[in-house]
Amino acid sequence: MKTQPKILNWKFPKFDSNGMTQWFWMCQHHKNLILGNYIDIGAFTYINALYGITLGDYVQIGSHCSIYSVSTIDKKKGPVYVGQYAKIGTHSTVMPGIKIGKHALIGAYSFVNKNIPDGVLAFGIPIRVVRKLTEEELSIHRDEYSIL
Ligand SMILES: CC(C)(COP(=O)(O)OP(=O)(O)OC[C@H]1O[C@@H](n2cnc3c(N)ncnc32)[C@H](O)[C@@H]1OP(=O)(O)O)[C@@H](O)C(=O)NCCC(=O)NCCS
Numbered sequence: 001m002k003t004q005p006k007i008l009n010w011k012f013p014k015f016d017s018n019g020m021t022q023w024f025w026m027c028q029h030h031k032n033l034i035l036g037n038y039i040d041i042g043a044f045t046y047i048n049a050l051y052g053i054t055l056g057d058y059v060q061i062g063s064h065c066s067i068y069s070v071s072t073i074d075k076k077k078g079p080v081y082v083g084q085y086a087k088i089g090t091h092s093t094v095m096p097g098i099k100i101g102k103h104a105l106i107g108a109y110s111f112v113n114k115n116i117p118d119g120v121l122a123f124g125i126p127i128r129v130v131r132k133l134t135e136e137e138l139s140i141h142r143d144e145y146s147i148l
Contacts, residue, residue, distance in 0.1 A: 010038050025061075027053075032069070036084065041065075051096065052079035059083075062090030062108065069096050083118065085141050103141055105133060 042063030078097025107123025
């Protein structure tokens with residue numbers, strides 16, 4: 001039997017009036033944030049959900065990331081979707097309108113300005129798909145969270 005104590009203790013985040021959570025990541029317009037279960041977001045990550053952000057179950061986001069559904073500097077806007085089990089490395093930026101597929105693994109310090117398919121390793125500024133993840137890597141993702 002596999003167990004994942006971190007998941008068993010998982011609690012839905014609470015937002016204060018500034019959008020700050022108890023784990024020191026924050027979301028503006030959090031009423032437009034759709035969160036799956038068991039998401040894990042590192043401290044100092046900033047999410048702007050004005051036009052909608054969806055994070056699927058088990059999504060992991062490192063510390064110091066930025067996820068924008070609106071970017072005032074270059075006047076871009078659009079909902080962002082991150083599929084189940086996707087992982088986003090520390091210090092990455094996800095731009096408005098982007099879809100990141102299920103199980104995608106985004107390397108640290110990436111600038112995600114194009115859609116990323118399911119089950120690939122991608123990183124860089126701008127982001128490039130490096131390769132498909134192997135079946136073994138995908139099964140490790142699933143096993144990490146298996147509580148059966
Ligand atoms: C993307 C990642 C998963 C790849 O790990 P890996 O498979 O062990 O890859 P390696 O370290 O063997 O690197 C392979 C090559 O890709 C390069 N590379 C790895 N990650 C990179 C990144 N984020 N950006 C740019 N290049 C990267 C390496 O420099 C190396 O290049 P080389 O072959 O020219 O030497 C990992 O580097 C990463 O970014 N992890 C995120 C960790 C993180 O953010 N943790 C904190 C939150 S929990």
